[in-house]
Amino acid sequence: MTTCCIHPSILSADFVNLESELRRIGSADAVHVDVMDNSFVPNLTLGLPVVKRIQAVSPIPLDVHLMIDDADRWAPEYAGAGVSSVTFHAEAARAPIRLARELRSAGAKAGMALRPATAVEPYLDMLGELDMLLVMTVEPGFGGQSFLDVTLPKIRRAAEAIRGGNLPVAIQVDGGITEETIGRAAEAGATVFVAGSSVYGTEDPAVAIAGLRRAAS
């Protein structure tokens, strides 16, 4: 598995100018779209109609991160919008295996996310059902928080299981990813890196993306 992927989060973009904000990150591998419902997390962002419009105009694939309750009901609708991947939270899904299968059969890659306090061990047996495991490296809900080093052993444990089973599963990290922290996450085994404020909070997102790629390798 290579450390290829930088996914800027549009949570830190200018929501009034989403189309031009997408063009500024054209050199990234995908755009990370944070959907929040003010219930699973104490924040509200955007929903399915906006994701459909982003999908229609984005020059790069969409990586949708659902921070919503009742993932079993809603996640397949996002997959049906034609996005590249849909990630639901394990804490919000009643039947994660069935849901991952549904996402894949709708044509999306299936991702499952874990809050910092959620252990990975109960889910190791279902890694083969996933294309991506998202280890949250901050408490979900807001951009601009500091990377939690306490999540590194979980990344290592997941990476070990993925290597051991020879599984084609990417490990995504999300939260507090900067040129300073990305190396630690990559060293632990992460392969896909979400970065919001460290990309959109800079003068030139393309330069920030290139810097993250260098720092990850």
Ligand SMILES: O=C(CO)[C@@H](O)[C@H](O)COP(=O)(O)O
């Ligand atoms: O899912 C989330 C927050 O819940 C993220 O995707 C953030 O948008 C990342 O922002 P930074 O920590 O990189 O600023």
Ligand SMILES: [Co+2]
């Ligand atoms: Co996210």
